[in-house]
Amino acid sequence: MLTRLSAALAGLLLGVSFAAADTKIPFALDWKFEGPSAAYFAAVDNGHFKAEGLDVEVSPGKGSLAAIPKVATGAFPIGFADINSLIKFLDQNPGAPVIAAMMVYDKPPFAVVGRASQGVAGPKDLEGRTLGAPPPDGAWAQFPAFASANDLDMDKIKVEPVGFPTREPMLAEGKVDAITGFSFSSYLNLVRLGVAEDDIKVILMADHGLTLYGNAIIVNTEFAAANADKVTGFLRAVAKGWKDVIADPTAGAEMVAKRNPAADVALETRRLQLAIDANVVTDYTRANGMGGIDSDRFTAAIEQLAQNYEFKNAPDASLYFTDAYLPTDGSLALN
Secondary structure (H helix, E strand, C coil), X not given: CHHHHHHHHHHHHHHHHHHHHXXXXXXXXXXXXXXXXXXXXXXXXXXXXXXXXXEEEEECCCCHHHHHHHHHCCCCCEEEEEHHXXXXXXXXXXXXXXEEEEECCCCCCEEEEEEHHHCCCCHHHHCCCEEEECCCCHHHHCHHHHHHHCCCCHHHCEEEECCHHXXXXXXXXXXXXXXXXXXXXXXXXXXXXXXXXXXXXXXXXHHCCCCCCXXXXXXXXXXXXXXXXHHHHHHHHHHHHHHHHHHCHHHHHHHXXXXXXXXXXXXXXXXXXXXXXXXXXXXXXXXXCCECCCHHHHHHHHHHHHHHCCCCCCCCHHHCEXXXXXXXXXXXXXX
């Protein structure tokens, strides 16, 4: 009896020691729990983080401009944010310990979303109309480059600062004529508000002159330097999570709904599928796997940012993105 009890206690203690070995990593999203968040929940629920010795807690966010300082200050060692906003942040805060380590949105979802019934179907239609834009929005941050690429007269566009919660409702109610936002989020939010789908016009900035990249996994460089294997494990788990939800978007949406009771599974499945098709699975990622970047394109993207953003310091691509932590075991391949 004592032998069995001793063995049970030893097993319990061994289990506790294994659990304690998992590295706790709080992960800061750029936005609330919606369809495209599913990949990170899949990495949790399907055991990919656990397999890497990681105990990851995913937290919602309020835009890239809020997520980046969380990682730079070390409050969160890893986060998810727009790389263009990160470039500007690092220019304004030289030496801040934060860098992008894995590209997720190879094609950015930055968009202007209008309504045909209000006369907005293309970039030039914005002139003479009111644009609702949340100041911390990643898409709004890129609007100057979009405006330049499409020769828009900003003096003819009335910009109305709006909050994230009121952005789509204001467009649905006709209080603004268009909004900036992520294509997959704003489109389906408007559908949920009862706007007819054929009335919604998504003007994807990447289809109108922008060569920019989109959102990436960002890391605190001090944490990464001390925990390189953990960061690589995190990125490998994220890649596996994305492959899970690419294979079964509905299962991914159900994982979102577990964390967000207000989420509609069918709607979030559509939102996730839109992000997969337009932003994650591209010609480049099919050929090269997810996570990396094309250096020539990245250089061109930085030059495009410089057309409408005055850098305080000489731009240096090596400060904004590193592939040093990407796994090299084939786990990034999408085929």
